[in-house]
Structure formats: structure tokens, C-alpha cells
Amino acid sequence: xxxxxxxxxxxxxxxxxxxxxxxxxxxxxDPATEACAAPLxxxxxxxxxxxxxxxxxxxxxxIATYEFENVPAKTAEFVAGRIPLLxxxxxxxxxxxxxxxxxxxxxxxxPVPRYMPVATREALELAVKNVGLPAVLKTRRLGYxxxxxAVLRKPEDLxxxxxxxxxxxxxxxxFVPFQRELSCLAVRGKGGEMRFYPVVENVHRDxxxxxxxxxxxxxxxxxxxxxxxxxxxxxxxxxxxxxxFFVADGRLLAxxxxxxxxxxxxxxxxxxxxxxxxxxxxxxAGLPLGDTGLRGHSAMVNFIGDAPANEALAAIPGVHIHHYxxxxxxxxxxxxxxxxxxxxxxxxxxxxxxxxxxxxxxx
Numbered sequence: 493x494x495x496x497x498x499x500x501x502x503x504x505x506x507x508x509x510x511x512x513x514x515x516x517x518x519x520x521x522d523p524a525t526e527a528c529a530a531p532l533x534x535x536x537x538x539x540x541x542x543x544x545x546x547x548x549x550x551x552x553x554x555i556a557t558y559e560f561e562n563v564p565a566k567t568a569e570f571v572a573g574r575i576p577l578l579x580x581x582x583x584x585x586x587x588x589x590x591x592x593x594x595x596x597x598x599x600x601x602x603p604v605p606r607y608m609p610v611a612t613r614e615a616l617e618l619a620v621k622n623v624g625l626p627a628v629l630k631t632r633r634l635g636y637x638x639x640x641x642a643v644l645r646k647p648e649d650l651x652x653x654x655x656x657x658x659x660x661x662x663x664x665x666x667f668v669p670f671q672r673e674l675s676c677l678a679v680r681g682k683g684g685e686m687r688f689y690p691v692v693e694n695v696h697r698d699x700x701x702x703x704x705x706x707x708x709x710x711x712x713x714x715x716x717x718x719x720x721x722x723x724x725x726x727x728x729x730x731x732x733x734x735x736x737f738f739v740a741d742g743r744l745l746a747x748x749x750x751x752x753x754x755x756x757x758x759x760x761x762x763x764x765x766x767x768x769x770x771x772x773x774x775x776x777a778g779l780p781l782g783d784t785g786l787r788g789h790s791a792m793v794n795f796i797g798d799a800p801a802n803e804a805l806a807a808i809p810g811v812h813i814h815h816y817x818x819x820x821x822x823x824x825x826x827x828x829x830x831x832x833x834x835x836x837x838x839x840x841x842x843x844x845x846x847x848x849x850x851x852x853x854x855x
Contacts, residue, residue: 496553500527502816503559503753508532510769521549528817540567550574561587578730578776583751590632590663597746600722604746610662619664626667629653670738675756676716679732679771680724682778688717689784692756704756705791732772762812762830763790789839793846795827800849
């Protein structure tokens with residue numbers, strides 16, 4: 493089977509690495525000249541809205557998927573009109589717009605922070621009155637890893653935030669004094685079979701995920717699965733979907749969904765019986781889903797900006813190194829390590845060592 497992937501970044505790269513043992517081949521469409529997944533398959537180097545290239549892509553593959561949610565909706569519709577595209581384009585439509593996400597969560601009775609759409613400077617004033625301060629002003633589209641956001645703590649912050657973000661569709665969300673950030677990864681097959689990975693506790697800095705640790709028996713696992721199930725079933729979703737939550741006063745508040753494999757699930761390559769990448773491919777190809785259970789104690793540490801030397805990482809027991817083949821650049825995810833251990837205490841020690849190495853060369 494030939495699988496087409498819209499996008500050829502690190503997620504596409506890891507999908508291909510998981511797919512070759514299953515005898516899948518891959519074709520990527522991506523406008524980037526140095527797309528890091530390109531060496532793992534055929535790379536159609538073209539803009540996402542180049543219909544001639546898209547037609548070539550569709551002829552070359554049996555089914556298609558995407559590795560990031562900002563593929564243009566018209567591109568997804570073009571591909572879906574010719575070959576199976578999974579997840580379906582409706583998931584992109586929702587996942588690309590923070591307002592659409594929040595409205596879907598409201599519809600499905602999933603708790604969310606207070607929010608209001610913002611289109612003008614006057615609308616921002618009104619939103620602040622209704623939502624209150626502190627609050628976070630966000631672009632409705634394209635923002636990721638902390639980009640496209642401004643925290644408003646006092647009325648004097650509005651002018652600067654509007655000056656930086658105004659002129660595009662925005663949303664104001666109440667600032668959540670959360671105790672933890674969790675993500676839940678769900679996978680659903682073509683026949684409706686569904687499995688969930690253990691919820692993951694995430695540690696961010698400067699809006700970028702630094703460490704992700706799956707939780708063996710988190711008290712909020714059932715609640716997270718319930719909310720993820722509502723979204724996945726409503727969308728008729730096929731593949732892996734990540735749902736990010738804030739934990740406030742012991743309950744979950746929905747933050748956002750990512751209709752794709754997700755950074756907080758990279759630990760699953762070595763830490764789960766079947767990784768998120770293999771399970772995504774199994775789902776879209778119509779194969780039975782794999783076991784999402786833990787192999788033991790594990791975590792993921794991101795490499796941001798640059799990666800530590802292999803010699804230093806390889807000297808630490810239980811560390812599995814993943815480079816993405818990307819040129820080092822500030823604030824750029826260039827790789828990660830999966831850290832494994834026999835106990836939670838041993839895992840914490842190893843994560844601290846790897847994190848210190850990552851911080852010493854990164855950002």
C-alpha cells in the first residue's frame with residue numbers, strides 16, 4: 493500500500509519509520525525544499541494549493557493523511573474528492589480554528605474556559621468585560637508552540653496586544669490557573685474500534701512542550717477518555733487525535749484538539765506496546781488497532797533549538813535518541829529522546845539529566 497502524507501515534517505518522518513515494517517510506502521507533498529521526511533519516500537515539492545501537483549499526488553497513492561492541521565481546507569477537499577483522505581476534512585475545519593473548537597466543545601458539553609470571539613478593538617474591550625482579566629488573546633488560526641498569543645493581565649495591556657495581533661480573527665480566553673496540563677491520545681479505526689493511550693502530563697516552557705510523561709493510573713483518565721470519545725465519534729474520526737486539557741480544581745477544562753499524531757505521544761515509540769504512529773497507520777489502512785498499554789516507565793524530552801551530542805545521550809541508560817534531520821534554529825523542535833526506566837524514581841533521575849543536557853545546548 494502507498495500512503496500519501498500532506499506535509500513532510502518530523503511527524504511525517506516518524507509515520508514513515510513506523511510504516512515501513514508494515515510494508516507501506518510513502519509519498520509526501522510539501523512546499524519545503526529541505527523537508528525532513530523527504531528522504532523516507534517520494535517528495536512532491538509543491539505548494540499545497542498546486543492542483544497539478546495534488547493530482548499527481550492522488551494518482552501516486554492509495555490513501556492519504558496529513559501530519560499537521562494547517563493544510564488548507566481546499567487542499568483537503570481536492571484530495572478527498574479523489575482518494576480516501578483520513579481523518580476526513582471536517583476534522584481539519586474544526587482543528588484549524590480555535591473558535592470552531594470551542595463551539596464544538598460547547599455543543600458536546602465539554603467544559604471550556606470562558607471565551608469570546610474578537611474582530612475589532614472595540615470587541616476586545618467588550619470581551620475583556622465579559623471574560624475578565626487575566627485572559628489570553630489568541631489568533632484563531634495558525635498559532636502553535638505559544639506563537640500568536642498575548643497574555644492580558646491589566647487594561648493597559650490591551651493596546652500592545654492589539655498592536656501585535658489585531659487585524660485578524662482572534663479569540664479571548666480566560667486565563668486558567670491550572671495545576672497540570674494533560675493530553676489524551678485517542679485512536680479510532682474505520683469500523684469504529686477505539687483505543688486510548690494513558691493520559692500524558694505535559695511540561696511547557698515559553699509555550700513549547702519540553703517534557704511529556706504518560707501516567708499509569710491517573711484519576712482523570714476516564715474523564716479525558718469520555719471527552720475525547722465525544723469528539724472522535726461526533727466527527728466520525730479515523731486515526732489518532734490528541735486532546736489537550738488544563739487541570740483546574742481537580743477537573744478537566746478543554747484547551748484544544750490536534751487532528752493528527754502529536755508531540756505529547758512521541759514517548760509511545762519505545763514506551764507503548766504499539767506507538768501512536770503505527771496505530772494511526774493501522775487505523776487509516778483498515779487494520780486492527782494495536783495495544784496502547786505501557787511497556788513500563790517512560791517519558792519524552794524535546795530538543796529545542798539544538799540537540800545534545802549523541803555521545804552524552806548514549807551514555808545514559810534507557811535513553812532512545814531521535815533526530816529529525818532539521819537544521820538547528822532557535823525555538824525549533826529538532827529531535828527528542830524517549831527515556832525509559834525500571835521505576836518512577838529512576839525515570840525522574842534520567843529525565844532530569846536529559847533535560848539538563850537539552851537545556852545546555854538548546855533554545
